[in-house]
Amino acid sequence: MACLNLKWSSFLAGVGSLYEALFLPAQIHTNTRTNTKTENTATKSTRETRSEKTRRTATGDPFYYFCYSDTVHTTTPRALTVTIVCLRLPLCLRWEEEKYTDGSKWRFLEHKGPVFPPPYEPLPDRIRFYYDGKAMKLSPAAEEVATFYAKMLDHEYTTKDIFRKNFFKDWRKEMTPEEKSKITELKKCDFTEMHEYFKAQSEARKQMTKEEKQKIKEENERILQEYGYCVMDNHRERIGNFRIEPPGLFRGRGDHPKMGKLKRRIRPEDIIINCSKDSAHPQAPPGSRWKELRHDNKVTWLVSWTENIQGSIKYIMLNPSSRIKGEKDWQKYETARRLKKSVEHIRAQYREDWRSKEMRIRQRAVALYFIDKLALRAGNEKDEGETADTVGCCSLRVEHIRLHPQMDGQDYVVELDFPGKDSIRYYNKVSVEKRVFKNLQLFLENKQAKDDLFDRLNTSILNKHLQELMDGLTAKVFRTYNASITLQQQLKELTSRESKILSYNRANRAVAVLCNHQRAPPKTFEKSMHNLQTKIDEKKKQLSAAKKELKAAKADAKMLRDEKSKKAVEMKKKAVQRISEQLMKLEVQATDREENKQIALGTSKLNYLDPRISVCKKYWCKKWAVPIEKIYNKTQREKFAWAIDMTDEDFEF
DNA sequence: CCACAGGAATCCGGTTTCGCGAT
DNA sequence: CATCGCGAAACCGGATTCCTGTG
Known part of the structure; x- marks a missing residue:
């Protein structure tokens, strides 16, 4: 039993720091009644011995019972200490113990449901909207939508044709027949008074006194405490996004055909609640009811609703510090580490495939080479006309690539230029092997600019192939693997006597560049x-x-x-x-x-870099005696608690 | 085998808010 | 001591990946 191996010193040093929040206080009760479950459920090492029990019974000492791994245990105060040691096992070891094997994600889930945004407050009468130069009082529904636009007046969005067109069309749907007949052109609308009003409001908020600000802060804290946490199995966990998205105008990224459309207000009747049967179910606001109450423990979400722009489902899920997210994160890096073991074999394989007789295999092999070498995303197909035109590896088109047999003194240069995720431009010139180059020439033959480069390939074919090469392997694992291994190498190379943080950031930057994490x-x-x-x-x-x-x-x-x-x-x-x-x-x-001017470090730090590399003795924080606070802020430390807590000092990614 | 749709979960940059040091 | 300005953190919600079921 793992808890028996724990060192007392580490327990004593650690109590009161990171983990007591993970232990649900409400589930420790002082209890003077006899607990009938005692005999058959106290199976862990924390079970009191017969002599202890005799002593306790004789002296009338209080005892505690608590839940762990779905089992009720009883214990004495002294034994409770041992119990807490057990609960303070390095997180990943605990997770191993608590793992479900049947695909279920939890046994018990209790929460208070979502927090809705406040209802619309009509504007004071003195704030007027003008149409064609004349003041006009709008109906509440039309006015609300107008305020969404008014608030965005000095944003670039409102200069874009599609945005204006979509907004105006959806706005008219909210108008009364009279308004509809009167308001026919957006350019005759004057929202400036409304705009000024909101600016003044936000100014006023800034000018509030300390006391007022304090009061708001306390109220927010109260809401956070009530709605921001749930109980999942034996732990009180922080919820990621417990507030329902307020209505507004859709802001797509890039040239999104739906930008400016009205994102409607979500009502309780749109909401599906997910929790366990035996929990206290969240109550719908007075006078309303939920769309559905569900008890599905094969999923991790607490609340869901369907959004009206793309018709996709939105979820309320747990914070990254939660067990369920952390475990998944850990697993992700473990998969990437398994890739490390077989990557050489996989590389040999796809190099071999460059000469395959079959076109589909050659395409697959060249695409995989890009994914591996350039850390490109997989590139799923997207609904044309419903989303911005962006691509990834498998969806690259002829127009996104240029071949240069010679360029800047290098042979076989491939020039890639395409809009990637979030319409961030990917631009890169890279020298490739001759065989890759020849294959690309072949793929381009007799094709138009808009044709797919890899016409015999898509992400599902590619992932199916990867799955055969290694259990759990998908295209994105290469991104994780290459990012983490790059950090590890860069830290080895760069860290010297000069500023440690600069070195770390430079290593982090190398990864961000690899992953094309740019920012304005x-x-x-x-x-x-x-x-x-x-x-x-x-x-x-x-x-x-x-x-x-x-x-x-x-x-x-x-x-x-x-x-x-x-x-x-x-x-x-x-x-x-x-x-x-x-x-x-x-x-x-x-x-x-x-x-760092145009590079965003956060994304790779949070999503691609195995935190153990940064924490571990061999590579960074511990080796250079840099306090962890210098590289991870509070949130990041919470998210990576599982890694910070790991004891393995010889960790190698 | 494949196309397609829906669902769940991760990834990601921009915007807003917060907190702290300087004045 | 108040407030001002700035950078960092928190928040936000859209974008993408990948899986599953259906036919």
């Missing part, structure tokens, strides 16, 4: 860079001033040769030292920020 340069980038430069210049001045003083002090000391002036020299020396350190720090910061 922050609006304040130039300014903040400028500010930093000013600081650096000031520091430089300070430094030269300090140096001057030091020189003067030295001269004095030479002249006077007394204790006092010697001391002064020491002081000045220290000052110079201090200031130059501060200067270095600023300069590192500037370098880091500049290099």
Whole structure:
């Protein structure tokens, strides 16, 4: 039994830190009644011995019972300590113990349901909407939709034709017949008073007194405590998104054909609740009822509803810190590590397949090469006209690729240029092997710009093939694998005596570049860079001033040769030292920020990099004695609790 | 075997809010 | 001590992957 192997020292050191929140306090009860379940259920190592029981019974000591792995245990206060040690096993070990084998995700699930946004509050009468220059009072329904648009007036969206067209069409659906007949052109609509009103409102919110802000904060905290947590099996877990999305105008990314459409308000009647039968079911708001109450423990969601833009289902699920998410995350990295073991074999295989007689196999092999080498996404087919035109590997078209037998002194250069996920541009020129190049030429023969590059391939064919190569292997595992292995290598190479954080960020950046995680340069980038430069210049001045003083002090000391002036020299020396350190720090910061201008580190850190690489002794935090707080903030530490908690110091991805 | 649709879960960049140091 | 400005964190919700069932 694993809990017996635990070191007491680690228990004592750890109690009161990371994990008591994972242990459901409400399920520890002091109990003076006899618990009839005692005899047959206390099967774990925490079972009290017969002599302990005799002693307890004799002395009338209180005892506790608690649930663990769906079993009720009883224990004495002393034994409870042991029990908590057991619950404080490294998370992944605990998860192993708690795992279900029948595909179910939980046994017990209790929550309070979603939080709805407040109902619409009509505008005060003085705020007017003008049509064709004339003031006009709108019906509440039409007015609400108009406010959605008014709030976005200084956003680029409202300049886009599709957005305006979609909005106007959906807005008219909310109008009364009179309004409908009157309001026929968007360009004659004047929302500026409404827009100003909302700006003033948000300004007023900022101007609120401390007390008012405090009150709002407390109310939010209360809602969080009531609705933001659920009980899943034996743990109280944080819910990820317990608030229903408020109505508004749909904001698609890229050239989305549906941008500007009305995202309607979700009512209790649209909501499906999922919880366990034996839990206290969430109550629908007074006067309403849920669409359905379901008890499906094969899924992880608590609440779902169908959204009206794409007709897809939205869910309320748990926070990344929860067992159910963490376990999945861990599993993801374990699969990527298994890929590491067989990747050489798989590479040999697809290289072999480049010369296959069958076109479908060649295409599969070249696509896989791209996925492996360039960390491209799989590229599922998308509904044309329903979504923005974006592609991934399998859905690349002729127009996205250019072949250059020679370029910039390199042979066989492939130029890729396409809109990827979220319409982020992927642009890359890469030298490939001759066989790949020849194959690509073959795939391009007799095709038009809009034709598929891999016309005999799609993601399901590819994934089916991958599944045969390795259990659990899919296209995205390559992204995870290549990202994590790159971080590990980069950390090995880059970390030196220079700034640790800069090195870490550079390794992280290498991964972000590989995964094409770009961002628009922050609006304040130039300014903040400028500010930093000013600081650096000031520091430089300070430094030269300090140096001057030091020189003067030295001269004095030479002249006077007394204790006092010697001391002064020491002081000045220290000052110079201090200031130059501060200067270095600023300069590192500037370098880091500049290099990060168009790169988003967060996504890879959160989704692709095995946290154990960063935590572990061999590679990073522990090796370089960098506190974990320097690389993971609070949320990230919560999400990666399972990795931070791992004891294996020889971890290798 | 394949096309198709629906469902569940992960991934992802932008926007808003928060908290802290400087003034 | 108040408030101002900024960067980081939190939030948000859309986008994509991948699986399953049906026919």
